[in-house]
Amino acid sequence: MTVRSEPAQHAGMRASNLALVLGEIARTGSVSRARVAAHTGLTKSSVSALVTDLISAGLVAESGPASTERGRPATALALAPAGAAGLGLEINVDYLAAVVTDLAGAPRYHHVVRRDNRDRGVDEVVADLIDVARTAAGSAAAQGLPLAGACVAVPGLAVDGTVVRAPNLEWPRVDLADSVGDAIGLEVVLENEANLAALGEMWFGGHQDDSAPLRDFVHVSGEIGIGGGIVIDGEVFRGAHAGAGELGHVVVAPGGPRCACGGHGCLERMAGQQEILARAQVATMADLTHACEAGDQAALDAVADAGRHLGVALASVLTLLDPAAIVLGGAFATLAPWLSAATSASIGHHTGATEPPPLLVSGLGSDAAVRGAAGTVVRRVIADPAAYLAQRPAGRVGPS
Amino acid sequence: MTVRSEPAQHAGMRASNLALVLGEIARTGSVSRARVAAHTGLTKSSVSALVTDLISAGLVAESGPASTERGRPATALALAPAGAAGLGLEINVDYLAAVVTDLAGAPRYHHVVRRDNRDRGVDEVVADLIDVARTAAGSAAAQGLPLAGACVAVPGLAVDGTVVRAPNLEWPRVDLADSVGDAIGLEVVLENEANLAALGEMWFGGHQDDSAPLRDFVHVSGEIGIGGGIVIDGEVFRGAHAGAGELGHVVVAPGGPRCACGGHGCLERMAGQQEILARAQVATMADLTHACEAGDQAALDAVADAGRHLGVALASVLTLLDPAAIVLGGAFATLAPWLSAATSASIGHHTGATEPPPLLVSGLGSDAAVRGAAGTVVRRVIADPAAYLAQRPAGRVGPS
DNA sequence: CACTTTAGTTCACGACTCGGACTATGTATC
DNA sequence: GATACATAGTCCGAGTCGTGAACTAAAGTG
Incomplete structure (x- = not known):
C-alpha cells in the first residue's frame, strides 16, 4: 500500500542494539566493553550481554588485554576476521574481477581477468564470471572465510537482480543475480558500478x-x-x-x-x-x-x-x-x-x-567498484548482524 | 565525535510505536483500532494501550461508530483538531505572512501583509513579523488551538536558528529564531523558503x-x-x-x-x-x-x-x-x-x-512556503508525539 | 599492604509487547 | 426472533530485554 515502518518490538530492539555495538567495534577497530557502553549510551550490563552473543556468533573476538591508565585493564574487542566475508564481483567492458573481503574490510583475494567483453555473447561472459566467482569462493573456503553473500558491479542499470540496461555492453535484460546465485550457492545482489565505486572509495579510499x-x-x-x-x-x-x-x-x-x-x-x-x-x-x-x-x-x-x-x-x-x-x-x-x-x-x-x-x-583507481562490491556484503552484516545470523542457522546465538 | 545512533530502549520502543499508530491515523484520516493493528503489525492489545495514551494526551479523538460489513462495528479514530497546532511564518522580499494549521493540516488562520521589505531596516521588519506572529497566536488561542511551535520561512540560508545569508534582502546574520521565539514564547525553527514550499506542496498541494x-x-x-x-x-x-x-x-x-x-x-x-x-x-x-x-x-x-x-x-x-x-x-x-x-x-x-x-x-502558488512552515510544526508532533508530550508537562500521558 | 580506580558480571526490577481468553455488539441464517 | 457467526476491543499472564545497583576482578598508588 504505502510506506509503513515496522513496529518496534523486543526482537527489533535487541537487533538494533546488537548492530549498535558491532558498529562501534567496527568503527574503532578495537575497544573495551566499557568504552562501547560509554560511547553508545547503553549500560555496561547490556553491552556485556550483547557482546557475549556477538562472540558466540563468531563475529567478534577478544584480542587480549589492553592497558589502561589506572584500574583493571580492559579486554579489547575486535571484529573476528573469520566471522564473515564478502565476495565482490565486477563485469566491465574490458575485464572481469573478483575480490574477497573479510569482516574488517581487508582484501583477502583479488583477481582480474582482462578481456574485451563487448563482442562476446552474454552467456559466454556470464559463464566466465561464474568461473571467476567459483575460484574466489574456493579461495575463501581455503582461508576459512564464510561468505555471507556476493555483490556484482555492473556497468549499467540494475533493478531487482536484473540488468535492465548496459549501454556499453549492448546487453539485453539479464537475470544475473539468479544465474550467478544458483551457480555459487550464495545470495547475490546487483548494483551499478559507479555507485559501488563511490562506496569503495568511502570505505577503503x-x-x-x-x-x-x-x-x-x-x-x-x-x-x-x-x-x-x-x-x-x-x-x-x-x-x-x-x-x-x-x-x-x-x-x-x-x-x-x-x-x-x-x-x-x-x-x-x-x-x-x-x-x-x-x-x-x-x-x-x-x-x-x-x-x-x-x-x-x-x-x-x-x-x-x-x-x-x-x-x-x-x-x-x-x-x-x-x-x-x-x-x-x-x-x-x-x-x-x-x-x-x-x-x-x-x-x-x-x-x-x-x-x-x-x-x-x-x-583505488579501477579497483574501487569491486572493493565496494565486496565491502557492501560485509557492511550489511555489520549493519544488521541479527538478520545475518537468523539467515544462517549454523551460527547459533544465545547462551547455553 | 561521529555519527552515533541512539541505543534502543523501552521508552524509545514505546515512542516509536506511538508515532507509528498516530502516523497511521493521520495518514488514513479515520481508522479503527483493529485496522491500525492490522496495518502496523502491532497486536490489538498494544494498539489499544497506545491509543488510550494518545486520547488522554488529547491528540486523538474517537469520532463515533463506523459501520462494518459484519460483526461489531468499529469506533473510528481521528486526529483531534484541537490537539496541537502549528504556526507558520514567512518573511519574503515583498510580504510577511502567517498561517495557523491544526493537527490535521487544515488552515485555521491566514494573514498576509504586503510591503516591500528590501529598503527597510532588519529590526523594523522583525518587529513587524513579531506583530504578525502575535496576532496569529492570539487567533489560535481564541480557537482553542494549542501551538506546538513555530517555523519561519526565510528567503535565504538558515543554520541553527540564524539567517546566515539572505541575498535579496541584503541582511546581515540575524538571530531570528531567538528574537521571535522570546517574543511569542514558542520554540521557533528557521528554514529556507524554497524547501518549505516543496514540503507545503507535498502535504497540501x-x-x-x-x-x-x-x-x-x-x-x-x-x-x-x-x-x-x-x-x-x-x-x-x-x-x-x-x-x-x-x-x-x-x-x-x-x-x-x-x-x-x-x-x-x-x-x-x-x-x-x-x-x-x-x-x-x-x-x-x-x-x-x-x-x-x-x-x-x-x-x-x-x-x-x-x-x-x-x-x-x-x-x-x-x-x-x-x-x-x-x-x-x-x-x-x-x-x-x-x-x-x-x-x-x-x-x-x-x-x-x-x-x-x-x-x-x-x-498553492505563493502560499506554499507558509503552509509548509505551519505543516512542519504539526508534522513533527505527529512524527514524534512522545517528544511533544514530554516537552509540555501540561499534557499528561498514562492512566490514573 | 591498604586504598583507589577502572572493567566486567550478576541479579532483581520495571517497562514494554505478545498472545490468548474474554466481553461487546453487530449481521446472517433458519 | 432465537441462534450462530464475525468482528471490535479489553484484560491479564507470560516472555523479552534494558536498567541500575551491588559485587567481583585486576590493575596502579602511596
Whole structure:
C-alpha cells in the first residue's frame, strides 16, 4: 500500500542494539566493553550481554588485554576476521574481477581477468564470471572465510537482480543475480558500478579522517563512459527509479551535439574517453598518459578541455547537492595531474562559492567498484548482524 | 565525535510505536483500532494501550461508530483538531505572512501583509513579523488551538536558528529564531523558503495520489530569485552545509554572463524575473501575465526563452536526481501556460529519456512556503508525539 | 599492604509487547 | 426472533530485554 515502518518490538530492539555495538567495534577497530557502553549510551550490563552473543556468533573476538591508565585493564574487542566475508564481483567492458573481503574490510583475494567483453555473447561472459566467482569462493573456503553473500558491479542499470540496461555492453535484460546465485550457492545482489565505486572509495579510499569520515560526497568514475555515484549520509542515493547520479549525461553544452543517450551536449559526449582520445589524436588511454607526460600540447589541450567541461557539470552538482567533497576516480584519477587544475578553475568560474569543497583524487583507481562490491556484503552484516545470523542457522546465538 | 545512533530502549520502543499508530491515523484520516493493528503489525492489545495514551494526551479523538460489513462495528479514530497546532511564518522580499494549521493540516488562520521589505531596516521588519506572529497566536488561542511551535520561512540560508545569508534582502546574520521565539514564547525553527514550499506542496498541494503519495520530487519556486527544493523519500535534502537545491544557480549557459552569486551563466541570471521582465519590456509580473494573455509576442518569447533555460537546468536535475516528478511553483506556476511547453521540449532535447517524469504545476502558488512552515510544526508532533508530550508537562500521558 | 580506580558480571526490577481468553455488539441464517 | 457467526476491543499472564545497583576482578598508588 504505502510506506509503513515496522513496529518496534523486543526482537527489533535487541537487533538494533546488537548492530549498535558491532558498529562501534567496527568503527574503532578495537575497544573495551566499557568504552562501547560509554560511547553508545547503553549500560555496561547490556553491552556485556550483547557482546557475549556477538562472540558466540563468531563475529567478534577478544584480542587480549589492553592497558589502561589506572584500574583493571580492559579486554579489547575486535571484529573476528573469520566471522564473515564478502565476495565482490565486477563485469566491465574490458575485464572481469573478483575480490574477497573479510569482516574488517581487508582484501583477502583479488583477481582480474582482462578481456574485451563487448563482442562476446552474454552467456559466454556470464559463464566466465561464474568461473571467476567459483575460484574466489574456493579461495575463501581455503582461508576459512564464510561468505555471507556476493555483490556484482555492473556497468549499467540494475533493478531487482536484473540488468535492465548496459549501454556499453549492448546487453539485453539479464537475470544475473539468479544465474550467478544458483551457480555459487550464495545470495547475490546487483548494483551499478559507479555507485559501488563511490562506496569503495568511502570505505577503503583513505580519505576518511577519523574525526570526520567522508559521508557526503560525489564520486566521478571515468571508465569507457562517465559515471557518478552520489553518497548522502553514508548511503548511495538512487533516486525514484534507481537512475540517479548519471553525471555523464548532465548538460554541459546546451544545444550541443547529439549524445548516444538521445540528449544533446551531455558531459560524456563532450569529455568522454572517445572524445578525448580523438582530440588528442592517440589510440589508447595509456598513449594519452604518455603523451601528457611528454608534454604533447594536443594531448594536454584535450585533457584540459575535458576538465573544463567536467567543471561545468560539477558546478551544477555542487549547487544542487552541496556535497562535502568531490572524488575523481577511474580514468580521471589517472589524468588528474593535467585535468584537475582546469576543472577547479571551471568550477570556480561557474559557482560563486568562495570555498568550494575539496577535489580529491581516488587512491583505488579501477579497483574501487569491486572493493565496494565486496565491502557492501560485509557492511550489511555489520549493519544488521541479527538478520545475518537468523539467515544462517549454523551460527547459533544465545547462551547455553 | 561521529555519527552515533541512539541505543534502543523501552521508552524509545514505546515512542516509536506511538508515532507509528498516530502516523497511521493521520495518514488514513479515520481508522479503527483493529485496522491500525492490522496495518502496523502491532497486536490489538498494544494498539489499544497506545491509543488510550494518545486520547488522554488529547491528540486523538474517537469520532463515533463506523459501520462494518459484519460483526461489531468499529469506533473510528481521528486526529483531534484541537490537539496541537502549528504556526507558520514567512518573511519574503515583498510580504510577511502567517498561517495557523491544526493537527490535521487544515488552515485555521491566514494573514498576509504586503510591503516591500528590501529598503527597510532588519529590526523594523522583525518587529513587524513579531506583530504578525502575535496576532496569529492570539487567533489560535481564541480557537482553542494549542501551538506546538513555530517555523519561519526565510528567503535565504538558515543554520541553527540564524539567517546566515539572505541575498535579496541584503541582511546581515540575524538571530531570528531567538528574537521571535522570546517574543511569542514558542520554540521557533528557521528554514529556507524554497524547501518549505516543496514540503507545503507535498502535504497540501493535492498531487498525492492515495496509492502513491508524491515523496520524491523537485519543487521549483520562482519568486524574486529562483529557488529549488529537493524532496527525497518525503524529506528535504539539504546537503552537507544546508546549501543544496539552489536550482537558480545551476549553470545553463557555460561561459555566460556573470551572476550576482559570483558564478557565470546561472539559471537565475538567464531566466530570473528581472531578466524576463526586461526582455518582455514590462514592469511587473502582473503586466507580464496580461501581456501574455493578450498575445504580446515579446512577452511570449521572453517567457518561452526562460522556459528553455529552465528546461536545461531541469534536464541536469533529472539525470542527477531521478525524481518522480517536477513541480513548478511560485511565479513559474502563474506563467506555466506559456512556459511549460518550452520547458518540456527543452528537457526532452537535453535528455534521452523516452518518458520524463511529469511536470506538475503548483496549486498553492505563493502560499506554499507558509503552509509548509505551519505543516512542519504539526508534522513533527505527529512524527514524534512522545517528544511533544514530554516537552509540555501540561499534557499528561498514562492512566490514573 | 591498604586504598583507589577502572572493567566486567550478576541479579532483581520495571517497562514494554505478545498472545490468548474474554466481553461487546453487530449481521446472517433458519 | 432465537441462534450462530464475525468482528471490535479489553484484560491479564507470560516472555523479552534494558536498567541500575551491588559485587567481583585486576590493575596502579602511596
